[in-house]
Amino acid sequence: MQNSDLFSGDYDSDKIANNYFKRYARFFESSQEKKIALLELGILHGGSLLFWRDYFPSGTIVGVDISLPKDFKPGERIHAFEGNQADTVFLSQVAKETAPDGFDIIIDDASHIGELTKVSFWHLFDHHLKPGGLYFIEDWGTGYWDDWPDGRSLDKESYFQTALRPDQSESREPMPCHSYGMVGFIKQLVDEQAANDYTRKRQSGKSERGSKFERIVITPGIVMVRKAMQMP
Template sequence: MWRDYFPRGVIAGLDINPVDIQDPSGRIRVYQGRQQDKACLDRIAREVAPDGFDIIIDDASHIGQLTRISFWHLFQNHLKSGGYYVIEDWGTGYWKSWPDGHEYSQITLKSPWSIMEYLAREKLGLKSFEVPFVNGYQKRFPSHDYGMVGVIKEIIDECGMGDITHEQYGTPPFRPSRIKKMHISHGLVIVIKA
């Protein structure tokens, strides 16, 4: 499918299991290995895209820690500036039945003024609530810390790095984001490298 969609592209595939694809065009190269094996990823990049990949699609394990390793390694070292990094099926992080998933639990507030009061009191260093709330929901729920949702949260943090390290409002020294744009939809994240 990718070979036909990208008529001039060289397609590299990585799978934990052996894969045999008959490709008369010679543009598909299949490797066996694990997505978190940085040496394997480096070898594939050297052989297929020595100047960097234009597009990387992660439709692999959907396990947060493995995706985290391959994303940051490939994004920083082997994706071209302006290149696309696509992560599929990140919503598994909300599935309590998934190996590293965590069920989402919603907690609502009775009044938007409670949110404003919390934010004002937090700014002054005063205790307002046991659990911080924003927009009527818990500010941070457990799936932010691990699993696929945790990985996406890390990428969002990188997207906001300019604000995180803002000289006046953040924690300097300033560092711009390495992300130009990020699109999030149901089960799909597209990150464009700056």
């Protein structure tokens, strides 16, 4: 099947309507025909797992959800497991069974709660993502929503007024910064990208370690972290 047909296909996933499959695919062009192992946290109706199965013709596709859909039959090359994304023992069992050499791609489209996303991320990233592997965090903008369990709206007026303080240029006051839920977690990942700087005392000093990330790409709705080839 052509990719253009896949992107408009009959998959029961909001990744069709919001164009996310197409946006993900830009990261996957060089790996589409490879024997990759992909883990997605958050199955819902199973539409995205079917899409990944069709997009990666030689891939192993693994899904995890706190409650498996009743009428979804995983079938060919798809494995589905019921459990909590923050249960690290469970996640390691899934990885051991389906991708003992590690996953090439991990997508977190589950709770969109900062603390749970953080637990899954550091466990899977450190232990079950291959060097050079890609980890995606979807819908991180929930941290800007008042009606999300750990979100809070950004008060634009006071935020930007206090954020622009030219008279404070030599003070060590922190920049005001929105850090609720998923937004706060993504901002923590920016710190990890800067490990080279934050693990040295002065500009001229020696770093204690580099970053675990080769790079982080922050886009509306999707954050991508590529794991470094060598862990510091």
